[in-house]
Amino acid sequence: MKSQLNVSSVVAALVVAGLVLLPVYSNLSGNIFILTLFTRIVILALSAVSLNLIMGYGGMMSFGHAAYLGIGGYAVGILAQEGIGSGWAQFAVAIAVSALYALVIGALSLRTRGVYFIMITLAFAQMAYYVASGLSRYGGDDGLTVYKRSDFGGLINLGNRVQFYYLCLFCLLAVVVLVWRIVNSRFGLVLQGLRSNEQRMQAIGFPSKRYKLACFVIAGMLCGLSGALLANNTDFVSPAVMYWTRSGDLMVMVILGGMGTLLGPVVGAVAFLVLEEVLSQITEYWAIIMGPLLLLVVLFGRGGIMGMLGRLNRG
Amino acid sequence: MLLVVEQFLNGLQFGLLLFLLAAGLTLVFGIMDLVNLAHGSLYMMGAYFAATFVAWTGSFVLGGVLALGATLLLGIVLEYTALRHLYGRDHLDHVLATFGLILFFNEAVRLIWGPAGLALPLPSWLAFPVTILPGIQYPAYRLAIIVVALLVALLLYLGVMRTRIGMLIRAGASNREMIGALGINIKLLYTLVFGLGAALAGLAGLMQAPILTVQIGMGENILILAFVVIVIGGIGSIRGAFIAAIMIGLIDTMGRAFLPNLLRQVLNSAAASTAAPAMSSMLIYLLMAIVLVARPEGLFPANRR
Numbered sequence: 330m331k332s333q334l335n336v337s338s339v340v341a342a343l344v345v346a347g348l349v350l351l352p353v354y355s356n357l358s359g360n361i362f363i364l365t366l367f368t369r370i371v372i373l374a375l376s377a378v379s380l381n382l383i384m385g386y387g388g389m390m391s392f393g394h395a396a397y398l399g400i401g402g403y404a405v406g407i408l409a410q411e412g413i414g415s416g417w418a419q420f421a422v423a424i425a426v427s428a429l430y431a432l433v434i435g436a437l438s439l440r441t442r443g444v445y446f447i448m449i450t451l452a453f454a455q456m457a458y459y460v461a462s463g464l465s466r467y468g469g470d471d472g473l474t475v476y477k478r479s480d481f482g483g484l485i486n487l488g489n490r491v492q493f494y495y496l497c498l499f500c501l502l503a504v505v506v507l508v509w510r511i512v513n514s515r516f517g518l519v520l521q522g523l524r525s526n527e528q529r530m531q532a533i534g535f536p537s538k539r540y541k542l543a544c545f546v547i548a549g550m551l552c553g554l555s556g557a558l559l560a561n562n563t564d565f566v567s568p569a570v571m572y573w574t575r576s577g578d579l580m581v582m583v584i585l586g587g588m589g590t591l592l593g594p595v596v597g598a599v600a601f602l603v604l605e606e607v608l609s610q611i612t613e614y615w616a617i618i619m620g621p622l623l624l625l626v627v628l629f630g631r632g633g634i635m636g637m638l639g640r641l642n643r644g
Numbered sequence: 645m646l647l648v649v650e651q652f653l654n655g656l657q658f659g660l661l662l663f664l665l666a667a668g669l670t671l672v673f674g675i676m677d678l679v680n681l682a683h684g685s686l687y688m689m690g691a692y693f694a695a696t697f698v699a700w701t702g703s704f705v706l707g708g709v710l711a712l713g714a715t716l717l718l719g720i721v722l723e724y725t726a727l728r729h730l731y732g733r734d735h736l737d738h739v740l741a742t743f744g745l746i747l748f749f750n751e752a753v754r755l756i757w758g759p760a761g762l763a764l765p766l767p768s769w770l771a772f773p774v775t776i777l778p779g780i781q782y783p784a785y786r787l788a789i790i791v792v793a794l795l796v797a798l799l800l801y802l803g804v805m806r807t808r809i810g811m812l813i814r815a816g817a818s819n820r821e822m823i824g825a826l827g828i829n830i831k832l833l834y835t836l837v838f839g840l841g842a843a844l845a846g847l848a849g850l851m852q853a854p855i856l857t858v859q860i861g862m863g864e865n866i867l868i869l870a871f872v873v874i875v876i877g878g879i880g881s882i883r884g885a886f887i888a889a890i891m892i893g894l895i896d897t898m899g900r901a902f903l904p905n906l907l908r909q910v911l912n913s914a915a916a917s918t919a920a921p922a923m924s925s926m927l928i929y930l931l932m933a934i935v936l937v938a939r940p941e942g943l944f945p946a947n948r949r
Contacts, residue, residue, distance in 0.1 A: 390736060437933065441940040444679060444735060448875040449936045452929040455868065459929075463922025465915075573868060577681075577743050584740045616751035623744030627737045628729055 337638035341592035344599055348498055352491045364490055370602045371497045372558045375504055377582040377594035379551035382508050384580070385589030386517060387544040388524030389439075392447045393454025395575035397427045397549050399461055401556020402566035406473040416479030416487070420557050427553025428546050430457070435545035439538055451573055461568040472567025475560055487561050497558050501595070504551050509591055511547070520544055585626060587635025596634050649780050651901040652894070657786050659893020660793035664848035665866060666873040666885040667800060668841025674817045674880020676834055678727060679735050681742035683845055683870065684863025685749035686722075690715045690846025691853040691862065692753060695762040704767035711850045712843055719842020723835050731834070750860050761859035789851050796847065797886060804882060813837060817880050869896075872932045878942030888943065892928050899924035 348371060355364040376398060383389040404423035413419065434453040441449050467473045478487040487493045511517045522530045523537050531537050560566040569575070578601070586597020604622075608615035630637045669683050693714045698707030726745070730738055766785050773781040804810035812833055815823045824830040849863075856862065873892050877884025903924045907916035935943060 384736075392739075437937050441936050444673075444879060445875060445936060445940060445942070447679075447735070447739075448871055449933060451868070452872065452932045452936075456926050456929045456933070459922040459925045462925075463919050465918035469918060574864065577739070580736070581740055581743060584736055588736070614751050614755050616747040617755065620744040620746070620748030620751065623747070624726055624741045627733075627741040627744070628726075 336642040337587075337590075337635045338592075340638055341596060341635075344592070344596055345502070348501075348599075352494055356491070361490070364494055366602070366606060368490075368494045368497055368562050369559075370599055371494070371501050372555050372562055373579070373582065373602065374595045374598035375497070375501045375555040375558070376552045376579055377586070377598045378501070378504055378508060379548045379555065380579050381583045381588060381590075381594040382511070382551070383545055383548040384583055385593070386512055386524065387520050387541055387548075389541060389545060390447045390580075391450040391545075391548075392573070392576050392580065393434075393450035393452075393457075394548075394552055394579050395571050395573070396430065396454040396457040397552035398556035398559055398575065399457060399566070399568065399571035400427050400430055401553040401558075402560035402570055403461060403464075403467070403473070404553070405479060405557045405560040406475050406566040407467055409475050409477055409479075410467065410473065414477055414480040416481040419479045420554065423553045423557035424550045427549045427556070431546040431549025432542070435542045435549075439541055439545070451576070454571060454576055455573060458568050458571040458573075461571060468567070470568060472565055472569070475564045475566065478561045478564070479557070493561070497562075500554060500558065504554075505591065505595065507551075512591070516540065516543070581623065585623070585633050587633035590633075590635040593633055593635040600634060646780050647901065649777065650782060651898055653776075653782055653786065653790070654901075655894035655897030656890065657790050657793075657893070658897055659890040660790060660797070661848045661852055662866070662869055662873050662893055663797060663886050663889035664793055664844045665870040666877070666889050667797075667882055668844040669870050670874040670877070670880055670882060670885045671813070671817075671837050672841050673874060675813060675820070675837055676731050677820075678730060679738040679742065680727070680841075681739060681867065682722070682745035682749065683841070684865075684867030685746055686715060686719060686842045686845040686863070687849040687852075687866060688753065688858075688860070688863035689718055689749065690849030691764070691858045692757055692762065692849075693846065694850035694853050695764040695858045696757075698764060704770075708850050712846055715846025715849075716839050716843040719846075720835055720839040722842070723838040727838065728831070728834065746864065749863075753860050759860065761857040764853040764858060766854045785854065792847075792851065796844070800844075800882065809833075809836070869928070872928055874942075876932055876935045876942055878944040881942070881944040884942060884944030892931070895931060896924070896928055899927045903927075 348367065351367050352364060355361060376394065379397075380391065380394045383391055401423040404426055405419045408414075408419045408422060434450070438446055438449045438453065462470045478493075481487065485492050485496055487496070512521070519530065519535055519540050523535070523540060527537050556570070559570065582597040582601045583594045584597070585601055586595065587593030605615065605619065608618050612618070626633065632639065665683065665687060668686075669680065672678050672680050672683070690711055693711035694708055696707075697710040697714070698704055701707045701710065722745075726741070730741055770785040770788055772784050774784045774787055776782050776787075802810075804813055812823065812828055815828075816830065816833060816837075820830070823833075869892060873888045874885050876892070877886070877888035900921070904916060904920035907920050907923070910916075911919065939945075
């Protein structure tokens with residue numbers, strides 16, 4: 330029997346509704362800052378959703394997901410600097426290069442499992458980080474300023490805050506729907522089967538590595554898209570977006586929200602980044618509260634926010 | 645020749661420091677199956693404790709001993725209050741929880757010692773160059789690090805291979821349930837191992853402190869290197885950690901020293917001098933990727949099952 334009012338889906342729906350209506354609030358109250366903040370949140374939520382696809386459904390604990398943020402960002406930045414301003418070209422390159430990178434490192438990394446997989450994905454992301462630091466033509470360590478946002482002709486103007494926000498939100502929701510379709514497809518079911526028992530799935534004849542690699546590449550492409558948006562949002566891209574603590578942040582968002590749930594990563598990203606913002610306004614030493622809070626979530630809140638809400642629903 | 649010997653010793657010294665960190669990490673990993681990202685924070689705390697206690701007591705040795713004790717205590721408290729509840733949980737829970745601890749420690753340090761780094765002066769009785777080969781001089785302090793770290797490595801080896809506690813540690817690494825069933829106080833053993841790991845990290849931090857600036861976030865970069873070491877060496881294997889640590893130390897240091905010149909012979913000098921630092925930083929990750937692709941469980945996988 331399905332319950333009529335599921336607390337976690339209500340909360341998720343409220344979060345999505347809040348995101349949709351945010352520009353209206355920002356416009357009415359004249360609070361521009363909140364729109365800028367939430368544009369960033371929506372973009373990072375998109376990366377968290379893509380990470381959740383491999384972590385939550387595919388069982389692949391990647392600790393190098395921020396590499397795609399950098400790849401997508403540098404695709405925009407480098408093409409812009411070389412005079413190719415077309416958003417179609419920039420975003421296509423961002424996604425294609427991310428796919429290629431994911432294909433190569435996925436094929437190598439999937440030979441390992443468990444903690445070794447966590448560490449090898451980390452190693453590749455660190456390599457990408459150092460490659461970006463060595464790109465002296467494109468700013469090296471200091472990063473690259475994107476002087477002109479991606480140009481989508483008359484379709485949409487990325488320079489307009491509200492339009493850009495809705496573009497990001499549209500991408501996020503489209504990706505959530507895509508992930509939902511993937512997860513419930515035959516492919517997604519095989520993937521979840523592999524997560525719970527790989528040997529058994531192999532025994533009944535599924536080429537496990539091929540399925541996992543395909544999933545890994547899809548997640549990489551989605552995060553590459555998010556990287557391209559992020560570079561447009563900050564008008565800047567630097568190696569720092571690929572640093573391992575960024576990958577850690579993304580993992581935290583996914584786990585905080587609820588790994589393996591459709592909207593968990595979105596809720597997690599909103600919660601993590603809003604909390605960071607609120608705490609940093611209360612005290613300069615916000616991390617001293619944030620750190621133990623994360624610890625408490627792990628110790629007492631299994632399954633993240635969505636898991637806790639789910640228990641609220643039952644109990 | 646002079647540069648080669650000097651860089652070789654620098655690499656050895658760096659490798660041994662990495663070993664001190666990696667030994668604790670690999671023990672905790674191998675025995676408690678705990679991914680401890682906060683290990684780097686213990687290294688940082690060791691350095692901060694040392695800087696404080698040395699300034700306080702005026703003696704490097706006394707301050708160092710106090711700092712070591714403080715880190716040991718901190719490790720035990722940390723295990724007792726937080727980490728012990730994470731045993732047997734998913735690795736991802738460990739990552740999230742200890743990531744939170746990193747945030748906490750970095751901020752606590754900023755609160756207590758302020759955002760600026762501290763400097764720990766070299767002890768005056770070690771601040772002179774030693775002639776190690778005719779015509780080649782080397783700082784005595786760095787030599788002292790090598791000697792101390794080698795001694796600790798030897799003690800650790802003897803402790804783990806020859807004493808009763810070491811036997812229990814090894815037994816715990818190969819079969820946790822069985823050793824508990826045999827009536828060993830496994831909780832106490834875990835606390836002890838964690839404290840030992842913390843003290844080793846603290847030792848690495850306090851010895852490194854006079855060479856580098858003591859600053860917030862110093863633990864994070866070296867933590868990743870320590871992880872690379874234990875993954876290359878095979879998780880849970882102290883011998884593997886030792887060999888991998890020396891390897892990484894040498895490759896990293898030698899790469900930084902000699903890669904720019906090597907590159908200059910194939911590229912123009914401007915391109916070489918910008919590409920070289922990035923390439924030498926990449927070397928170790930490249931090595932790790934190659935090792936893992938060839939041997940997915942590291943070079944010396946600890947015998948599981």
